[in-house]
Amino acid sequence: MKFGLRHIRYFLAVAEDLNFRRASEKLNISQPALSRAIQHLEADLGVQLFARSQSFVRLTEAGVVFRDGARAVLNGMEATVDLTRRINRGEAGALRVGYTDFAIAGALPELLKQFRLGQPGITIRPHHGVTSTQLRELDDDKLDIGFVTGPVRQAGLGRRAIQTDRPICIVHESHRFAQRKSLRLKDLADEDFVHGPAKDWAHFYDYLFPLCRRAGFMPRIVQEAFNSVGILGLVSCGMGITILTETIYNFASGGLVALPLEDVPEVMLTEAVWNSDKARLPTLQFVEFLDQQIALGQIGALPLARS
Template sequence: MGSQIRFDLRHLRAFIAVAESLHFKKASEALFITQPALSRLIKSLEDEVGAELFSRTTRQVTLSEAGRLFLAECQQAFTHIQRGVQLAQRAARGDIGRISIAYNDFSINSALPHLLEVFKEQQPAVTIDLTYMPSHVQVEALRNGEIDVGFLFGPLHEDGIDTLSLSTERTVVLLPKKHKLAHRRSIRMEDLRDEKFIIGSESGWKSFRSFVFDLCLKSGYIPQVVQEATSSTGILSLVAANMGISLYSESVRNFIRKDIAIVPVDSTHAAIETVAAWSAAYQSPSLRLFQHTMAQELARLRLAPQGAEPAA
């Protein structure tokens, strides 16, 4: 058991203010306290921590290595405290009647629309806030309590986040109609070794980019990326313009384009999973209702006769 902590939030706020501005006068003004009072707080904190957090000269203030490490943990602690306040406030008011949902490109063209339709029929009084958000951004938003549930690229294994697998789709190759591979029944990843790839940008498609690169690396090559796009529409347009080929989930068949060929990838590794994810720390009443709808629909689809129409 470590020694008892004898500093409080006042000390941490003072430390963060100085660490971010690296200027005692500016930090004291931002905190509305005198500079000597701020110096006393920092000295008291350093005594309790047992390390110098700043290197001071008459002209400059810099973070020591101990201070740099301490700052990262303090910032994370304040994030958790703020999130705890938000969750407590939501729990106190019941938080029923509204649910915030984030989605990525694949889910909005696959499982999510059907689930939203069923949920609205069952719970017409619950307001749904929908936000487009890349998969990797959703994870942080779930941790910070900014969204109730995310629909994102799976599988996802993150501490503090629970998931439910919603759908698994084949990966397909998008090709210009006149491409030499466009009339194949399936395409091996090895067949794409010399192709020019169009891929989603790092900012919006980070998770799927990793998946695509992994598929190519398993086939012995690094994809030659010649164009990047920020949206599904951009990817489709670049393929149609004969700028290259791309990979996508089979949900792309919901886009009707006569100038693009869609051919399944022949690979045991080429399955695209969509999962629903939420924080394990707190589920609002509205989220629990939505979870029930998801479980109900998944059970119905499993019991549906083979060949029955899947969730849209």
């Protein structure tokens, strides 16, 4: 086919008015030039699109079919051009977001909600992953930005501190500690613990284990679950206690008691991280949004525990 979008626009102008003179005036071209363009289009298609006489112009049956298809083509091309321009400005596209349990239980949902309100053309594609998985996916370009347990000290990654969480001990309501107002970490030395697998929860353990060693013990982990929901479920079964964060307890079911650890001032950090060398425009838009939220004091503060 030799015809292009110009011929389609000319054809639709005539098909709308069924008058070559008025169509040529709208297109700001001469009537003979418009007539020649339509003739070339018909010759290229091998069909007659218009029935013409001295007194009327009307679409043929083939012309009606071509008109409907041509409108769809032109509308699709205009939408494609608009989308291309918006992607070039970072206003459209997809953003692949990874998150840990701690992130999705804390600041992340509101952040994603507010970002979507400001950038409705960017599709958010969130998925759960432990910190080590997210870091690997960032390196493999399978993830645009990750919300991970920090601090992360990996070359090539941009970082922003998103939230800090205080640790708490979570026990079943029948546990001997359940009536206490708070605990010291050394009180837990002889307890059975429920936590995640070491290979998946390594970054959390990098935070927790030094605290326990300072208190004179290492946690005796007797049961494991992949995520926080599973851990809380096993604690609910009376299989042990756990140390998680206040944000996680905000989503715990009944029958569990949260106890502050009065001798642990250290908080756990959640960071947003991204590959600085591979950051696409939607990622840069999101980082700019995070910087605005940080400047406004909307993220980075200690969360409040559920009463």
